[in-house]
Amino acid sequence: MARIExxxxxxxxxxxxxxPRRLLRPRGGWLLVPNALWASxxxxxxxxxxxxxxxxxxxENGNATTGFTLDNYVQLNDPLYIHIFWRSIAMSLGSTxxxxxxxxxxxxxxAMQAGRYKNLCLLLVxxxxxxxxxxRTYGWIxxxxxxxxxxxxxxSVHAITQPLDILYTPFSVMLGMTxxxxxxxxxxxxxxxxxxxxxxxxxxxxxxxxGWSAFRRVTLPLSLPGIVAGSLLVxxxxxxxxxxxxxxxxxxxxxxxNAISDQFTQAFDWPFGSxxxxxxxxxxxxxxxxxxxxxxxxxxAGVL
Amino acid sequence: MSDDVxxxxxxxxxxxxxVALESLDLSIRKxxxxxxxxxxxxxxxxxxxxxxxxxTPTAGEVYVGGENMADRxxxxxxxxxxxxxxxxxxxxxxxxxxxxxLQQRKVPKAEIKQRVEAALRLVRLEGYxxxxxxxxxxxxxxxxxLARAVVNRPTVLLLDEPLGALDLKLxxxxxxELKSIQHELGTTFVYVTHDQEEALTMSDRIAVMNRARxxxxxxxxxxxxxPRTRFVADFIGITNFFSGQVQGLDGDxxxxxxxxxxxxxxxxxxxxxxxxxxxAVRPEKIKIAEQAHIGAVNRCEGVVEDVVxxxxxxxxxxxxxxxxxxxxxxxxxSGTAVFAPGSRVSLWxxxxxxxxxxx
Numbered sequence: 001m002a003r004i005e006x007x008x009x010x011x012x013x014x015x016x017x018x019x020p021r022r023l024l025r026p027r028g029g030w031l032l033v034p035n036a037l038w039a040s041x042x043x044x045x046x047x048x049x050x051x052x053x054x055x056x057x058x059x060e061n062g063n064a065t066t067g068f069t070l071d072n073y074v075q076l077n078d079p080l081y082i083h084i085f086w087r088s089i090a091m092s093l094g095s096t097x098x099x100x101x102x103x104x105x106x107x108x109x110x111a112m113q114a115g116r117y118k119n120l121c122l123l124l125v126x127x128x129x130x131x132x133x134x135x136r137t138y139g140w141i142x143x144x145x146x147x148x149x150x151x152x153x154x155x156s157v158h159a160i161t162q163p164l165d166i167l168y169t170p171f172s173v174m175l176g177m178t179x180x181x182x183x184x185x186x187x188x189x190x191x192x193x194x195x196x197x198x199x200x201x202x203x204x205x206x207x208x209x210x211g212w213s214a215f216r217r218v219t220l221p222l223s224l225p226g227i228v229a230g231s232l233l234v235x236x237x238x239x240x241x242x243x244x245x246x247x248x249x250x251x252x253x254x255x256x257x258n259a260i261s262d263q264f265t266q267a268f269d270w271p272f273g274s275x276x277x278x279x280x281x282x283x284x285x286x287x288x289x290x291x292x293x294x295x296x297x298x299x300x301a302g303v304l
Numbered sequence: 305m306s307d308d309v310x311x312x313x314x315x316x317x318x319x320x321x322x323v324a325l326e327s328l329d330l331s332i333r334k335x336x337x338x339x340x341x342x343x344x345x346x347x348x349x350x351x352x353x354x355x356x357x358x359x360t361p362t363a364g365e366v367y368v369g370g371e372n373m374a375d376r377x378x379x380x381x382x383x384x385x386x387x388x389x390x391x392x393x394x395x396x397x398x399x400x401x402x403x404x405x406l407q408q409r410k411v412p413k414a415e416i417k418q419r420v421e422a423a424l425r426l427v428r429l430e431g432y433x434x435x436x437x438x439x440x441x442x443x444x445x446x447x448x449x450l451a452r453a454v455v456n457r458p459t460v461l462l463l464d465e466p467l468g469a470l471d472l473k474l475x476x477x478x479x480x481e482l483k484s485i486q487h488e489l490g491t492t493f494v495y496v497t498h499d500q501e502e503a504l505t506m507s508d509r510i511a512v513m514n515r516a517r518x519x520x521x522x523x524x525x526x527x528x529x530x531p532r533t534r535f536v537a538d539f540i541g542i543t544n545f546f547s548g549q550v551q552g553l554d555g556d557x558x559x560x561x562x563x564x565x566x567x568x569x570x571x572x573x574x575x576x577x578x579x580x581x582x583x584a585v586r587p588e589k590i591k592i593a594e595q596a597h598i599g600a601v602n603r604c605e606g607v608v609e610d611v612v613x614x615x616x617x618x619x620x621x622x623x624x625x626x627x628x629x630x631x632x633x634x635x636x637x638s639g640t641a642v643f644a645p646g647s648r649v650s651l652w653x654x655x656x657x658x659x660x661x662x663x
Contacts, residue, residue, distance in 0.1 A: 202358055203391040205378040207405035207452070217404070221395045 054274035064271050072275035081259065081276070085283065088256040091170055092239040095177040099185040099234045100227065102178065107189035107226070108219075111196075122190070125183050133180065137247050140176050141167060144248070168250030176244040181237065185230035192226025193219070228295055232288060239284055256280050306370075307331045308460050308492040309338075309355060314364030316350050324350040326516045327364070332460075332494060337486055339495045339503040342513035343539070348496045349388075351513075352462050355494065357381050369459045379408070384453035386463040390445045392437040398424075398448050399433035405456040423455040426485060443474045454485070460492045467502070479506055500540045504528060512536050529586075530573070534661050537584040544590070544630050546583045550576060550660070558660055564626025569601050570658035582661045587633035589657035592620060592649050600652035606630065608643045622651060 057069040076082075110121045128136060143149050146163035154160045166172050196219055204214035242257030249255070256276065263273030309332040316325040325347045332338045340348035353359040354366060357378035366373040369382055384405065393401050402423050406416045424430050427447035437445055446466060453461055466482075467475045483506050486493050497503050503510050504524040512519040512527060512535070520527060520536045531537035534545070548562035558576055560568040560583055568583055585602075596603045606622040609629070613636075620632040620643060630651060643649055 197389075197391065199387055199389060199391040200393060202378070203385070203387055203393070203452075204404070205358075206356060206383075206385045207456070208379045208408035209404075210377075210379055213408060218393060218395075224395075 050274040050277055053271050054278050056271045058269060058271055062268055072271045073279070075272060076275060076279060084254055084256055084259050085280075087170070087253070088239050088280075089283070089287070091174055091177070091245075091253075091255065092235050092241075094174045095181065095238050096185075096231050096235040098174065098178040099182050100231065103182055103185035103189055103230065104227075107186050107193055110186075110190050111193035125186050129183070134243070137176055137180070137244055140172065140179070140248055144172050144175070167248065168252055170249070170253050173245045173249040173253050173255070176248040177238045177241055180244065181234040184233040188229035188233065189223065189226040192223045192229075196222045224295065228292070231291070236284055236288070240280060306334050307367075308334045308336070308369060309494065310365075310367040311351070311354075312365045312367075314351075314354060314361045314366060316347075316354060316359060317362045323516050325354070325361070328518055330511060330518070330521070332492060333509075335490050335492055337483070337493045337495065337506060337508045339497055339507040339510045340513060341497055341500060341503040341510050341539075342519075343498055345515075346513040347516040348498075348513050349464055352385075352464055352494060352496050355460070356383055356385050356462050382459040383462055384456050384458040386446075386449050386453050386461065386466045388464045388466065388468055390437075390449040392445060392448055392452070394437055397433065398429065398435050398437065398440070401437065401448055402433075402452045402455050404452065409456075419455055420451075423451040426454065426488070427451045427481075442470055443478065446470065446478065450482070450485070454489060454491065457489075458491065460494060461486075463493060463495045465496055465498070467497075475502075482506065504540070512539065514539070530659060531584060532659075532661065533663050534582055534584070535663075537659070537661060542587050542631060542633070544585045544587060546585070546628065548581065548583065550578045550581050552578065557655065560660065562626070562628065564624055564628035566602075566604050566624070566626060566628070568658055569655045570660055571655060573660070574662075576660065582663070584659045584661055585630075585653055585657055587619070587631040588617075590630065590632045590651050590653045592622070592632045592634055592643065592651055594647075594649060596650035596652050601655055602658055603650060603652035604630075605648065605650055608645050608647050608649055610645050611643065620649075622649060624651075 053064060054072050055068050055070070056064040057067045057071065059065045106121075106125075110118055114121050141148070144164070144167040145151075146165065146167070148164075148167070150166075151160070151163045154164065200218060200222070201214055204218045205211075209217065239255075240257045240260075241255060242261045245253050245255040245258055246261075249258075260273050260276050260280070263269045263276065267273075309330070311328050311330040314325060314328045314330075315323075317323055328347075328351060330351075340351055342348050350359060354361050355368065355373075357373065357376060357380075373381060393404065396404070399420055402420045403416050406419060411419070420433070421430075424433060427450055429444060429447055429451065432440070432444070432448075437448060440448065446469075449466070463482075467478050470478060479502060482493075495503075495506065504527075507524055509521065509523055510527050511521045514535045520532045522530075527536060528540055531540065531543070537543040537545070546560075546562040546564070546566065546568065548560055548564075548566075548568075551559040551561050553559070553572065553576065554569070556572050558570050558572050560570065560581070562568060562583070570583065591597065596605075604624045604626070606624040609621045609623050611621075612619040616636055618634050618636055620634060622630045622632060624630060632651060
């Protein structure tokens with residue numbers, strides 16, 4: 001018995017540990033070079049510039065000058081900006097949950113039931129991407145505007161008498177973000193559900209679980225990696241989204257992305273915009289860490 | 305003895321032309337170690353899945369513990385399965401894997417704990433409850449799968465090639481262990497395997513299947529000693545086949561003339577058709593010597609073509625004067641002469657070791 005055990009459990013840390021020395025070994029390490037170059041050129045260096053900018057003071061003309069100041073961060077402690085931060089987080093959470101609620105049943109259907117129509121379904125999920133993002137978002141304006149398609153249809157069936165006032169509200173922004181990011185939720189969910197071994201589900205059924213219990217105790221926990229990946233893929237970019245709130249939110253629904261964009265393109269206060277960007281990154285990072293911790297603490301989520 | 309599992313005229317078709325099972329009738333007795341043996345694609349796993357409820361038969365009835373299983377989903381059947389690939393819940397530890405069935409049936413927590421621990425003891429995995437399945441060896445995972453099934457005390461335990469993924473030595477150990485566990489629990493085991501040796505050593509009875517049909521059903525010795533069809537004789541062990549003609553009946557004996565000119569005699573079993581037939585003789589039933597035993601009925605002369613030494617036994621390939629090749633299995637006991645290739649020998653065997661096949 002002892003002998004078998006020793007063979008069966010190679011230390012997992014030994015296999016996965018990446019030490020600098022391992023990376024520099026002739027084999028393998030060079031594979032990282034293209035990405036490392038790309039990332040340092042277009043991400044790391046710009047990020048450093050932003051960090052530096054966020055500590056620069058501005059002169060009387062509003063231009064960044066040399067020096068060091070924390071004013072840009074202090075300035076953020078304003079109810080107006082705090083409100084925008086909270087709204088961004090809430091709307092991003094809302095669209096992530098909506099994407100999950102809409103995407104999970106679809107991904108489940110594609111992975112478990114679609115059979116030979118799987119690839120067709122996958123194709124249909126991607127089809128909207130063939131049209132420009134901008135055009136698709138403009139499409140929502142036509143759908144949701146007071147004299148738009150939705151109001152027209154609802155009026156004609158006498159469901160409403162007054163035109164719908166949903167365009168340029170947080171709701172329309174959330175709709176737009178859910179619509180745009182839905183495929184990013186569906187794909188990781190589909191992949192993780194596809195990987196669920198049918199025999200394991202049969203085992204659950206064999207062990208007296210009805211369809212719902214088998215889903216709750218086996219399928220759902222096994223698809224957790226997909227839920228995590230999908231939620232991050234939707235949640236992160238939607239927090240910083242600025243085009244959709246710009247088009248569908250109007251002036252009433254400014255998100256942090258719009259505030260940052262305004263600082264760079266209209267107020268030309270780059271240091272303040274940089275500070276805002278960095279704070280958003282820190283908040284997102286904190287949220288991700290919190291989320292991953294929460295998921296890991298779930299006892300049946302050992303797959304992570 | 306009452307029957308625990310009864311299949312009556314069970315057929316299964318996939319689509320229009322794939323026949324997985326053709327009108328299968330089977331009765332498995334209470335407490336029996338029953339094996340379904342056959343090559344891959346013979347329908348043995350389909351049979352098991354029909355009993356478990358994962359497949360719906362196209363025709364026929366399934367009874368478990370006297371109750372008709374029609375329209376009963378797998379979770380409402382008094383059977384549990386040990387899956388071929390174990391199908392353990394990788395996201396749960398060993399304890400929760402084994403407790404799963406009991407939790408689903410709302411067994412009180414204290415009883416679950418006690419029964420899971422007893423099951424872990426039964427499969428000799430005490431203290432492994434907190435481990436994850438992937439941290440265990442193949443043999444240990446196999447035991448968890450077994451414990452997860454037997455902890456529910458099913459009427460019938462279904463095992464789908466449970467030892468298939470283990471190496472030979474471990475497989476032998478697990479065969480003995482499974483057998484002793486079955487003895488201890490007294491549960492009916494229905495065991496699917498393609499390994500004839502495994503089926504012979506473990507089973508109380510074996511059903512040999514081929515091409516969606518049942519070929520023969522019986523105790524291991526019966527299947528081995530008295531194969532009824534060419535398939536059974538060929539699939540289990542090594543066999544010498546003689547094609548030829550049934551000449552007629554001689555009292556309760558059948559006279560047979562092989563194509564190579566051998567006159568063979570065998571006991572009659574069942575109806576006998578005259579005309580072309582096949583006769584089977586096991587290699588270890590054939591005696592080999594320089595001179596035939598006087599009075600031997602089934603005998604022939606030949607030349608040793610080659611000898612394969614296998615440790616405790618040797619295979620002699622003998623070519624008869626009529627041009628037939630006969631394999632003889634001989635114990636390598638001390639003091640017996642060794643026949644070198646080229647030496648002339650006599651072969652003979654008992655009529656009772658000679659079997660007229662049905663096909």
